Amino acid sequence: MIDLKGYGPELAQGAVVTVELALLSLLLALFLGLTGAAAKLSASRVARTVATVYTTIVRGVPDLVMMLLLYYGGQVMVNNLSDWLYEQYQIDWFFQFDPFISGILTIGLIFGAYMAETFRGAFLAVETGQIEAARAYGFTQWHTFRRVMVPQMMRHALPGIGNNWQVLLKTTALVSIIGLTDMVRVAEEAAKAERSPFLFFIPVAAVYLALTAVSELFIKWLNRRANVGVVQGEG
């Protein structure tokens, strides 16, 4: 491991935090995206409205503002809830909003909205004949979803998911602002202390580049797999 004036191990730990944060946020985003897409395509007017409000707010507000609101506001809300629970029911409950959880929640919420759009488009791209055929075979709604919709929609959704992932990965840098000791935070503190910004920020930038490059290869591989059996180049 490169020593970097003794900050090397700390930076490496920070990089692990960054990757963990990104993967957990992705998981939440995928879940919210599927839910959001289902809501947008559902027959219920209420579900459609809620999903539209959600995606509209996310697209209008900067990620950093949302993160600050969730981190500082979330704690105030939990404190109030905790006081209320104690006064009303004598329940001693408390929850500390740390930067890591706030980061996952915010990034998951933001990219959930983008994923919802991706999944919505992908679901619409599945031929209705396929769904009708599944129903005709007596598939339940869940089975139709699991066995017919998802495998065919993935091929359309993957490029969008890939793009969102690449942006998400870079968004994780923002969590250093609310105090998470990811690699950006470590580099910033080291750069200030040692007065040599290039020495610390350039390796961090290189790690981000490496992560995006590896992701690109992985997404390409996934794409190839999802498109197995599709005749390419047909007009």
Add this chain to the structure above:
Amino acid sequence: MPEFITAWLDRNEIFTAMTLLEYWQGLVNTVQLVFLSLVIGLVVAIPLAILRNSPRWWVSGPVWIYTYLFRGTPLLIQLYIIYYGLAQIPGIQDTFWWNIFREPFYPALLAFTLNTAAYTTEIFRGAIAATPQGEIEAAKAYGMSWFLRLYRIVLPSAARRAVQAYSNEVIFMLHASAIASVVTIVDLTGAARNIYSRFYAPFDAFVAVALIYMALTFLLVFAFRKLENHLLKHQRPAGG
């Protein structure tokens, strides 16, 4: 001002004339920063996009490296490198540049400009590469020079294809500019952070600023829809 607004303003302790003025200052700083970086970024990106489409690798290669580096790393890192790094350049503190880059506004402007120029270059590269061959052949048949072809045929046609992706980039830039507050610039987010720490009122401070950002975003969306309608007028069905 309508009476119910003044009545509401009288009752609350946070949104006094002082804090409203702070938000206004923040708005001015945000708009300046975003507008300037977008305009300079666009001016830089168009020639770079033309170079990027060059068949010669030693022309397109360096531009590719530039866009790859700036699109592959977070804007926050770029901002830190420029903000902390400029002061470390040997001798800069003795030149007149130091008077400019001592203010946090200009390092931030430089970082934002370089970042948006990289994304815009790629948007325009795609749009230029997608120019129908027939249009270029027709222009050649008319005896147009390379420059005239570019100016009259390729660029206007590319602009039409690029406008939708570019509008996303503009909104992305507006939202990304919120990180200017970490290098002590009092932009909209910076104002909200100051007001939050003064009153310890996260909801009031951040919801207010979120609403301002939303208003700005929808204003931009509306303006770009108008622009798209204008640029793509010829594609509308007849009589519509």
